[in-house]
Amino acid sequence: MATLIDLARTPVRELNQALHAPEAASWRVLNPRGAHAVACGVREDLAVDIEGHVGYYCAGMNQRATVTVHGNAGTGVAENMMSGTVRVRGNASQSAGATAHGGLLVVDGDASARCGISMKGVDIVVGGNVGHMSAFMGQAGRLVVCGDAGEALGDSLYEARIYVRGAVKSLGADCVEKEMRAEHFVELAELLKAAERDEDAADFRRYGSARTLYHFNVGNSAAY
Amino acid sequence: MCGIVGLHLRDPSLEPRLGDLLSAMLGQVVERGPDSAGVAVYGDPRLSPPGQAVVSLLGTSKTEVEAALPGVVAFDADATTVVHAGADQLAAALPEATVIGSGEGFAVLKGTGNPVELADAFGLAGVSGWQGVGHTRMATESAVTPEGAHPFSVGPGQCLVHNGSFANHATIRRELRAQGVEFDSENDSEVGARFVAHQLEQGADLEKALRLLCERFDGFYTLLVSTGDSFAVVRDAIACKPALVAETDAWVAMASEYRALDVLPGIENARIFEPEPEEVYIWRR
Secondary structure (H helix, E strand, O other): OOEEEEOOOOOHHHHHHHHHOOOOOEEEEEOOOOOOOOOOOOOOOOEEEEEOOEOOOOOOOOOOOEEEEOOOEOOOOOOOOOOOEEEEOOOEOOOOOOOOOOOEEEEOOOEOOOOOOOOEEEEEEEOOOEOOOOOOOOOEEEEEEOOOEOOOEOOOOOOOEEEEOOOEOOEOOOEEEEOOOHHHHHHHHHHHHHOOOOOOHHHOEEEEEOOOOOOOOHHHOOOO | OOEEEEEEEOOHHHHHHHHHHHHHHHHOOHHHOOOEEEEEEEOOOOOOOOOOEEEEEEOOOHHHHHHHOOOOOEEEEOOEEEEOOOHHHHHHHOOOOEEEEEEEOEEEEEEEOOHHHHHHHHOHHHOOOOEEEEEEEOOOOOOOOOOOOOOEOOOOOOEEEEEEEEOOHHHHHHHHHHOOOOOOOOOHHHHHHHHHHHHHHOOOOHHHHHHHHHHHOOEEEEEEEEOOOEEEEEEOOOOOOOOEEEEOOOEEEEEOOHHHHOOOOOHHHOEEEOOOOOOOEEEEO
16 A cells, blocks of 8 residues: 655655655655656655656656656656656656666657757657657667657767657757667567567667767867 | 746636636746746736727836826736826827837736735736736846836737747847837847737738747747737747647646646646647637
8 A cells, every 4th residue: 555645735845755764665646736856866666656747857866766657747857867767657848867877767658859868878768759859968878769759869979779660850960870680679679668568679760879979070060 | 947827718707717827827937937027918807998998007107197197097006007098198198108018908917026926916816808928037138127027018919928038139129129119128038029019010920920030039938929819839949948738628828837737727638738849839719
């Protein structure tokens, strides 16, 4: 039986303090009503179910916890996550999973602009579409997009890998399509399974860095 | 930062609640812009009686207006004075006052200070009507004054509120001034409002005016633009400033954050989406 916290009566700060010194393993949060920083900085193996839409930075800096948003999430969901799982049942706004170092972020709906900006090891699986400049400056980790990707996908990408099932509006500077080799089908199938998705890895294309922008070169100035 | 809220009602039975809902929405975006606020209300019979010209003014008061124009109805709402008279008549009688809105069927109220206290001072909760926009400002490009607060209403019944900053506003202001356009403030957003009004005057429709704005303006912007029959949203190509639209059969609403939409009746069944960059969205009455 999950411990119930109703944000209509309890401030977000008290919820987060309770999650930082948890007396239960399973939590259910009611009436988030777009509040910011819900379930931020959790560092334990907790299950946190949030029943409704959240505002900015939900589950930011998450470690180990499994946070599920049964609604939409605002800007910066799972920002700087280290480990654990964050799942958004609805849509996520901009900068989902920004700078996250590890763990798994699943967005069942769409994620808007700059999904996975500066990702540093996180795995992100989006069931719908992602907006423009997704995986911008991605350094490590995997971004899986089951729908379409907006403009400038993977702009100035370092080593993050991108898999897209639908159409890509345009690729950003230094991002190129790459061959799907056997190990990529295996990796992608594992990611889809972890995200509880049933898409076929065979339907995806892979994108990555052409590695021409790693070091500043004046000859590349038109591409920056 | 800066917070935007707007509500366009489709169901007339909600009209008596417009001010109450707009006030609740505004209260949710106070942290985004705590230095000043303003609202524009379309269709409140007290602020703007049907068929009557209305002017919103700064830099004057009910007492001054009534002394200058005996018999004319005027009332104060914080820094703003709303007068039931034509703009030409007032410009002649009170040349020092700044017109912050004029037209039929709508009124603009603005001031400096905490937005919730301002909404109280405006009596916003008691207002009715079919459309309203509101803004809480965090000043970045110019001083905190009532003139610098949003909305900017520089054409009949038109309003613009802006979250972001325009990088080339000084250049465009110079160009517009060279074409005879006058400005009331140094605020960058006023340049956007003057640009839109100028395009409309020259025959563009609202959609075209906003497309031209996207072509000409450099910087960050989420804009909510309203007229006597329209409610429009547009964002810059980067779309770094937040915007959410929610739509039901009873209303269309736009806000910087979801929590401002959560106060609306029927939000649980609304279609909620983020406007795409450089796409012009317009809803008409």
